[in-house]
Amino acid sequence: MTAHHPHRRIKTLATRSATALALALTLAFPAHADVPAPVEPTYPGTIVLNVDATNLSQQIFQMRLRIPVKPGPLTLLYPQWLPANHGPNGPITQLAGLKFTANGKPVEWTRDPVQVFAFHVNVPEGATVLEAEYQYLSPLDSSQGRITMTDEILGVQWVSTTLYPAGYVARGITVQPNLKLPKGWDYATALETENRQGDEVHFKPHDLETLMDSPLFAGHYYKQFDLDPGAKVPVRLNVFADTPESLEAKPEQIEAHRKLVQQAYKLFNSHHYKHYDFLFALSDEFGGIGREHHQSSENGVKPGYFTEWAKGESGRDLLPHEYTHSWDGKFRRPAGQNVPNFNTPLQNELLWVYEGQTQYWGSVLGARSTLVSMAGARDALAATAARYDSIAGRSWRAMQDTVNDPILNARRPLGWSNWQRSEDYYSEGQLIWLDVDTLIREKSGDKKSLDDFARAFYSINDGSFLPAFYTFEDVVAALNKVLPYDWASFLRARVDGHGPGAPLDGLARAGWKLVYTDTPTDYIKGADDRNKAADLSYSVGFTVTAEGNVRNLIWDGPGFRAGLAANTSIVAVNNRAFKPEVLKKAIKEAKDSKEPIQLLVKKGNVLRTIALDYHGGLRYPRLERIPGTKDRLEGIYSALK
Template identity: 80%
Template sequence: MSIFKLASTVSATALALALVFPARADVPAPVDQPYPGTMVLNVDATDLSQQIFRMHMTIPVKPGPLTLLYPQWLPANHGPNGPITQLAGLKFTANGKPVAWTRDPLHVYAFHLTVPEGATTLEADYQYLSPLDTSQGRITMTDDILGVQWISTTLYPAGYVARGVNVQANLKLPAGWQYATALETDSRAGDDVHFKTSDLETLMDSPLFAGRYVKRFDLDPGAKVRVTLNVFADTPESLEAKPEQIAPHRALVQQAYKLYGSYHYDHYDFLLALSDEFGGIGREHHQSSENGVKPGYFTEWAKGEAGRELLPHEYTHSWDGKFRRPAGQNVPNFNTPMDNELLWVYEGQTQYWGNVLAARSGLVSPAGARDALAASAARYDSVAGRAWRTVQDTVYDPIMNPRRPLGWANWQRSEDYYVEGLLIWLDVDTRIREMSGDKRSLDDFARAFYGVNNGSHLPAFYTFDDVVATLNKVQPYDWASFLRTKLDGHGPGAPLDGLARAGWKLVYTDTPTDYMKGADERNKSLDLTYSLGFTVAQDGAVRNVVWDGPAFRAGLAANSTVMAVNDRVYKPELLKAAIKEAKEGKPIRLLVRKGNVLRTIALDYRDGLRYPRLERIPGTKDRLEAIFAALR
């Protein structure tokens, strides 16, 4: 073929492709410039029966191309998990006439349109469809409680930094409902609430809870800076908190102030939902937190302490994660990818301080805190997946797999930077204490790192080198090598040196701690992780098989159901009895159903029931006692 004919053929092909695939509009890159005018967002949250939020936005515009974005990268979720499948009914008008839109074929959270000549405002109407079932996502609206996550209900213009876009938000509530949020209220007329104008980043970071049954507790009476526990419930009975239950929540605020020596909010609002229907959540924000737990938080207080570290964890995030943020989280808007490299600080150290503050405030007893630590140490000491995957690599899990169920979690690993991060920071804390003759501790790091710029809301970003430099100011050591070894290593086992340095060791007995008992009751399961190597639900459904454990080697998987134990219909008590009897040489036979197939498997296991707990190392200093002791 001649060059002329080849060129003609290429040109014809290019023209044909251009006709089929017209040039797409680019998504404008964010520029640090103020958006002209103020957007107005109206949210109607009154459709409780169908669980639909209806939005109307008024957006100042000028004629020509415009790209609007739906938030994709959610800061507290650490990944591109914006619930775009719940966005529906999107329509635009200008000067009373429809304006067509197209979705960007590559950036599917972006919508392109052309503003017609003469138009100065664009009207947008759409809905956010709260999931009707947990299989569709977290339920955010019930007949008694709703949660407005502005980040799920807002569109915003591309080409601008979030802090440069101003929004005035309004909310229509169900009749007579009360609400709580970190946003500043301008006025309320009946059930219509008008909030003061704020920048887009502040709006997105200030969710709202509303409900039929509400109670508020002042956690720092008489203080210039208000801290409030706002509780919403399915029934008024769930709101009945005793003074001795509120007291440790108040102590939490004081212990946090003593630890960090600062605060970074105008006021702080805990948003706590006690519900069987409203979706559970623990999500941090700079001046508030979203928390959803079961109704018995107050009314079943005596049943267990597990879970009470939730509020201390999210509160700590006001300092660690929202005020001090990893440099990779310094992004201009909510559609720019974030770098999760330092989540072992953002979440791992928060996990540590959340547990410590729970103990120091009295939300959790020292014994309960030790039992929780034993459970964490045992779980991560048994993670087979560390053989091929480092804890540093797990910081990318929110991007790769936003908490979807895993078939082999023990082998695949999932967001282990939280609790393994806790164990690493326990190692750091006890190492500082030991090297300094117990004159210094990680408390000194917290004050130096998070206590700067008291009262400021502006985030202060940090790098790995900043963390190392502050540690070296507290206690000189080769912290860079230490941290990299822990983060990039493969074991063997979990990083338990800090536990030993604290004067305790991980042991296994045939009796579960109260913490483990409570976990089994809440999960309606029997945890045999450290004996047979799996967890089994009350109905026999197999969960969480340990890779290369006894059950794994026998061929068991988490898509099976235990039907019988040694020829008797399955009950948890029967399985525990069989494990005990196996120490005497009796076999354990399980009749297992997988789909339509029944088979019997034999488990070669003779070490009895095993549950983790901590035991003092004789002749050592009890540094856990000092770590969990309230600051004076």
């Protein structure tokens, strides 16, 4: 038998520890970025940015930048953390052709090896101005990113076209932007115009933060609608389209948008902009977008917004959502969004307030303005409640953690979103704020509501558009002023919890419950039509496109258990060529049969038949009144007097 020697074991462990320490000392520690921290309050002088947006055929923006400088080291930054994107996804791969000159001679640059959005130059002696020339190669195809330039419409996102000096606070950097437009085009932006000479527009100098937050739309076909006639603070709907026909709005359609403005004012009891411009593109080619800004929106949808009004109700909460952001997200901002420049990381822990409450108010204002009918608002809420009630990923991942998704995933498509979860702080946040609203209404005998919170929280500093930041504790304190309650525990239980199921107490307090029937609501019909797909999530557990491509599988649902994945397409159903209606018919027939639905599916080059053992019939979510309860949704969705 081998004897154990404690002293030998201690010596061996010590030797191993010394070896590990020696190895660690030979490893290179992460390189230090040689980028000045943003500590200086103001940059001396005014930067001049010239953007040529006339190359429509190749979709290239050409920039020339003039920066007042003094000799010595200078670091210039390309924006990385974009406003409203919530993540570090500035399109730096599309920055090209970067060249610097001073006194007519080239100045070399080097990229920082750690902060790759930073460029180092050494300004030569005697130079007072550094000139930069470069291009933004806007996407030619949607696989490269969102299309921002077509033959009829373009969008200038200044964050994509601008370099700025490191070491300074963004609000202390002054930029004077100029833009050359295609011949005869009109434009709209929240920026103040100095003058226009032909197709060259000269804007007034703005601080860098305002510039970055003030995109511009331009186009050949354009119409502007005044949404607050006679007001000292203008609100305008600027519409650009592929064709002049798409611009033809009926008076009652514009009136609903005017009601949106008035209902927002009654809700928030304030404004926080010099003027507000909806930038709205109706196009099959220009990329769709829903992005908030303090004094404008930035939105792109399909051409039928006005001309196919009856079909589009399911998408008409977009503008109410973006308009709400002027108050929630741009004026009142979470403390973690208080950063000095666009290359400082954002902290997203309160996005369920920033985006979740905006999602709630967007729905409410959509109904109060009549952009969305009260029935349509209820059907949209039913679809949201059903979707989040079926999120299997809740079992392992709290909604609070999804605020990190814009950083972790950069909004790339997910293969198993029902299990992975994806930015659920938007619409699950909406359900939480419905829960808050109805609890306030119930406990106050319907004398108070979340409207009271909105009036108090967002109306401070009326007329100012300088941001006011808040913490979780500030939100709790403001709720307690409306109705004393343990709001901290209430909110934390919902954002940190794991269910089971979505937070649907607010529905019950509102006098409604989530049910499923075999007939889709008009909201679901409209969404399916817009998406060119059939959402069968609550029956067979997936969505299928018109071409048969399987999408959005419910984890451990019938389709999942049958072996389907999001890279599978359905070729035939029960030996009949696939069409969405053929699959729906088979689901109906299987309800009265013990035989599984036979699907011929294709994955890559392999065809196989799978048995979909489901017999529950078609199931679509809708809301149903709870007998004997008060209908609080009616009060929530009714216009304020």
